[in-house]
Amino acid sequence: MNIAAIREQFPILHQEINGHPLVYLDSAASSQKPRSVIDAINRYYEKDHSNVHRGVHTLGSRATDAYEGAREKVASFLNAALPEEIIFTRGTTTALNLVASSYARNVCKPGDEIVITQMEHHSNLIPWQQVARATGATLKYIPLQPDGSFTLADAELTITANTKVVAMTYVSNVLGLVNPVKEVAAIAHRNGAVMVVDGAQSTPHMRVDVRDLDCDFYAFSGHKMCGPTGIGALYGKKALLSKMEPIEFGGEMIDYVDLYESTWKDIPYRFEGGTPIIANAVGLGAAIDFLQEIGMDEIDKHQRQLAAYAYDRLSELEGVTIYGPKADRAGLVTFNLGDVHPHDVATVLDTEGIAVRAGHHCCQPLMRFLNVSSTARASFYVYNTEQEVDQLIAGLLKTKEFFGHAIG
Amino acid sequence: MQLDDLYRRVIMDHYKNPRNHGTLEADAVTIKLNNPTCGDSIALQLQVDNGLVTDAKFSGEGCSISLSSASMMTEVVKGKTFDQALELADKFSSLMKGEPVEFEGYEDIEALSGVNKFPARIKCATLSWNALRKGIEQQQE
Ligand SMILES: Cc1ncc(COP(=O)(O)O)c(C=O)c1O
Numbered sequence: 001m002n003i004a005a006i007r008e009q010f011p012i013l014h015q016e017i018n019g020h021p022l023v024y025l026d027s028a029a030s031s032q033k034p035r036s037v038i039d040a041i042n043r044y045y046e047k048d049h050s051n052v053h054r055g056v057h058t059l060g061s062r063a064t065d066a067y068e069g070a071r072e073k074v075a076s077f078l079n080a081a082l083p084e085e086i087i088f089t090r091g092t093t094t095a096l097n098l099v100a101s102s103y104a105r106n107v108c109k110p111g112d113e114i115v116i117t118q119m120e121h122h123s124n125l126i127p128w129q130q131v132a133r134a135t136g137a138t139l140k141y142i143p144l145q146p147d148g149s150f151t152l153a154d155a156e157l158t159i160t161a162n163t164k165v166v167a168m169t170y171v172s173n174v175l176g177l178v179n180p181v182k183e184v185a186a187i188a189h190r191n192g193a194v195m196v197v198d199g200a201q202s203t204p205h206m207r208v209d210v211r212d213l214d215c216d217f218y219a220f221s222g223h224k225m226c227g228p229t230g231i232g233a234l235y236g237k238k239a240l241l242s243k244m245e246p247i248e249f250g251g252e253m254i255d256y257v258d259l260y261e262s263t264w265k266d267i268p269y270r271f272e273g274g275t276p277i278i279a280n281a282v283g284l285g286a287a288i289d290f291l292q293e294i295g296m297d298e299i300d301k302h303q304r305q306l307a308a309y310a311y312d313r314l315s316e317l318e319g320v321t322i323y324g325p326k327a328d329r330a331g332l333v334t335f336n337l338g339d340v341h342p343h344d345v346a347t348v349l350d351t352e353g354i355a356v357r358a359g360h361h362c363c364q365p366l367m368r369f370l371n372v373s374s375t376a377r378a379s380f381y382v383y384n385t386e387q388e389v390d391q392l393i394a395g396l397l398k399t400k401e402f403f404g405h406a407i408g
Numbered sequence: 409m410q411l412d413d414l415y416r417r418v419i420m421d422h423y424k425n426p427r428n429h430g431t432l433e434a435d436a437v438t439i440k441l442n443n444p445t446c447g448d449s450i451a452l453q454l455q456v457d458n459g460l461v462t463d464a465k466f467s468g469e470g471c472s473i474s475l476s477s478a479s480m481m482t483e484v485v486k487g488k489t490f491d492q493a494l495e496l497a498d499k500f501s502s503l504m505k506g507e508p509v510e511f512e513g514y515e516d517i518e519a520l521s522g523v524n525k526f527p528a529r530i531k532c533a534t535l536s537w538n539a540l541r542k543g544i545e546q547q548q549e
Contacts, residue, residue, distance in 0.1 A: 341472060344415075344471050347529060351410075402411060
């Protein structure tokens with residue numbers, strides 16, 4: 001992988017922040033965009049834009065082709081069987097809420113169970129709390145080991161014949177661990193439950209094959225994988241999606257409308273009410289092209305190497321606590337620096353041009369499990385380098401020194 | 409952006425030696441607020457008597473900016489009437505907007521003026537003041 005050539009393609013990286021070259025280590029929150037994605041969106045607006053699926057004119061069919069072409073790209077990127085198994089959404093959050101509202105609310109009854117983990121992002125936790133509240137189903141958690149991971153034996157014990165939904169993140173945005181979702185999906189299926197995967201952190205980083213995982217639903221966001229904000233998708237098995245009712249009604253999603261009754265289009269359109277997010281879907285398609293050109297396996301390897309390097313360098317610093325397992329971690333490291341509050345850590349780093357995340361990372365229950373109120377997180381992507389990790393370490397040394405002096 | 413603008417000696421002193429840290433009697437007015445974006449939380453307690461804040465204490469978790477701000481706020485608000493306290497909260501908001509304001513007789517707070525240059529941290533500095541405002545407004549209802 002030629003990082004210099006890759007970095008060249010990201011205009012935003014070439015600037016100074018507070019007098020220092022930008023070191024962007026917050027890609028797990030949102031990644032930066034390559035020139036090709038920015039250009040694809042511009043080109044679409046300059047040459048092809050119109051509404052989709054209705055115009056008989058040339059631009060109408062160009063826009064429709066661009067939009068549906070993006071759907072095909074997503075389908076093949078995830079190895080879905082059919083393009084209509086891809087529903088464009090605003091992102092992971094809307095995709096998961098669609099499964100919760102359209103599928104789970106109609107399937108769950110009192111006595112049923114929904115199984116999740118305590119490491120879930122709020123976007124894969126609160127929708128299930130709400131389904132449980134609305135249907136009388138019980139929300140259950142697979143217990144976590146001290147390092148935040150869970151065992152398949154515990155998954156076996158938690159998932160029962162009463163379980164209707166198992167929902168889990170593929171890669172934890174705090175612990176960096178990669179969950180055995182394929183194995184959990186098999187347990188879910190043996191018990192007659194569906195498997196929902198939160199792919200927000202896995203899709204940007206590794207080869208994902210929804211048919212191999214045999215998950216029933218898979219959600220992800222475009223903005224974390226070099227695509228624009230405001231676009232993501234839900235993958236769902238055709239047999240399940242076809243039985244689900246829409247949750248938004250109006251233009252685009254209808255088939256036949258009568259005064260008192262109407263019918264819906266087939267999937268995926270019945271879940272895409274209103275004018276869809278056309279330009280952003282085109283941008284997502286360009287992002288997929290960009291990632292595939294580099295190769296998902298290469299990206300996976302690169303970010304794991306950076307995370308492993310960062311883990312080692314951080315462990316050398318006195319007073320650092322790192323959260324999550326050491327081995328086999330995806331491209332991020334979450335930590336605390338002595339008793340310096342992560343906000344203060346992030347502010348000192350920011351003055352050095354280094355962008356990291358500080359807070360609870362939308363995982364308050366996990367923070368409680370880890371016994372902290374917040375943490376700092378450095379997350380890596382295709383454009384990051386070992387040298388940037390070194391800059392992070394230098395920034396942390398400065399933080400220690402600063403707070404040592406100021407407090408001591 | 410200079411770190412020293414943000415982390416002035418006074419601030420670090422309040423962070424390390426917070427004044428009025430702890431809890432008051434059970435009958436004190438208690439306001440719990442958290443900063444939903446970072447998970448920091450504060451519990452502010454006010455002892456009130458006839459439109460007057462007679463005592464104030466706080467507990468909770470937070471960064472240097474939020475804790476030092478809480479420490480200063482509890483110091484300055486003691487002995488103030490509700491209206492005076494709200495006026496101080498308004499003044500603090502102005503300080504966070506970068507307006508030149510003076511806190512006569514309690515200049516420590518002015519050290520927080522540097523937060524204005526770090527917009528992401530304004531929420532930290534204002535948490536305890538929002539709790540104060542909420543507590544007094546509840547009493548005035
Ligand atoms: C694991 C995980 N799930 C869900 C989300 C939510 O994604 P979005 O905000 O794009 O809907 C995120 C993003 O922070 C995430 O990291």
